[in-house]
Amino acid sequence: MLHRLWRVSDPAAIRLLTAAMADKKLIIADGHHRYETALNYSKEVAAERAATSAKAEYGVNQLPQPAYPEAAVMMTFVNMDQMVW
Numbered sequence: 001m002l003h004r005l006w007r008v009s010d011p012a013a014i015r016l017l018t019a020a021m022a023d024k025k026l027i028i029a030d031g032h033h034r035y036e037t038a039l040n041y042s043k044e045v046a047a048e049r050a051a052t053s054a055k056a057e058y059g060v061n062q063l064p065q066p067a068y069p070e071a072a073v074m075m076t077f078v079n080m081d082q083m084v085w
Helices: 011-021 030-051
Strands: none
Touching: none
16 A cells, blocks of 8 residues: 655645545544644644734735744545545
8 A cells, every 4th residue: 555645735735635525524633632732732832822912814825824823733634435445
């Protein structure tokens, strides 16, 4: 079995993916502890930075950016409709 991984950096592709996922259900099957830990860490950092009122901002030609680096959480998406069990 061969697995491939690509970094998606094209703004148009990211906007397309973001729009396509907007109404989808997210199921965290594995790695949920890492995800929860990343969210908790992000919340802790956000509380520390609350005094600065940093907000995520982006324009028409820019991709959404987190207000601070720790607000971003890495995820992997798998199409469960095409899984072979």
